[in-house]
């Protein structure tokens with residue numbers, strides 16, 4: 001019997017509603033597979049500003065550091081739109097990523113067969129579903145590079161620098177190959193090596209790392225082509241590994257292909273210590289408190305936690321299978337509802353998934 005400490009950062013808006021269902025699902029897994037999940041509630045985001053004046057109180061970060069893993073709902077909302085920029089609720093996310101040393105962002109884009117009609121692409125492109133995992137570098141590159149203003153050829157200009165060290169590329173590439181080993185053993189590294197020096201270095205280092213993973217097939221693709229291939233023939237991808245900025249854009253593109261923001265989980269991982277798991281959606285203030293938010297993204301985030309932080313593959317699979325079963329039985333929250341299906345609320349969806357485990 002194993003025991004896991006989970007820091008629960010429910011946050012704002014629909015955050016508490018969806019994490020409550022994720023917690024219920026984890027407890028059900030605990031019962032069935034003889035594990036104990038101990039949850040500690042901590043504040044971050046708007047609710048933390050209201051309670052303590054800070055979007056990320058020190059106790060929260062300390063608790064997350066000590067925990068085996070962090071489950072986050074979402075933060076932010078119109079109530080805090082006018083707080084100073086460096087104290088906005090969303091800053092809590094950056095503080096958590098930095099404080100926990102999370103440099104790899106894993107975002108699956110999955111289409112469940114039962115929801116194929118939600119995909120905006122032609123049916124034949126995603127027939128039989130889709131399962132891509134984007135591994136995005138999260139703490140380097142142009143978003144964190146040197147920036148400023150200077151006198152240029154045409155007068156005043158602004159600049160941002162894209163730079164990647166060998167260490168940063170190596171560790172994210174390793175992450176991608178490791179997760180590919182747990183999937184279909186194919187990695188596509190996305191760069192712009194025909195133009196950028198930093199991309200040529202990226203390609204060289206990724207190719208080097210690939211030698212340690214002879215079972216994994218590696219190919220390289222320019223980012224403009226990758227953006228096109230994602231809508232033309234997304235099934236060719238298994239794991240995509242890429243830089244911070246390219247990953248930001250491609251992961252949003254990939255999530256749109258799946259058709260619903262309420263279904264997609266994500267994981268942020270570091271070298272050691274707690275990973276952070278959260279739905280990709282925000283706090284959805286427009287539907288908060290109405291029991292209509294889709295809890296599946298939060299529930300699948302819990303499944304990712306089991307797989308990547310606790311190496312409980314069987315248990316993670318049990319959650320994924322239960323989600324698939326409930327969708328196949330025709331149950332839908334309003335965001336994914338269509339004619340002829342059975343509409344349920346947040347709580348009911350959580351209960352149905354527990355029941356199917």
Ligand code: NAD
Nearest residue numbers: 074075076077090262281282283284285286287293294335
């Ligand atoms: P959002 O993701 O909260 O909502 C976009 C749309 O999707 C809304 O119509 C919403 O109702 C719907 N939606 C989102 N999640 C859903 C779910 N689980 N079920 C059903 N429908 C769902 O994005 P937004 O409106 O741009 O942002 C709202 C707030 O959330 C802002 O304050 C923003 O800064 C914050 N935000 C937080 C995070 C995070 O915590 N990781 C991420 C993105 C946005």
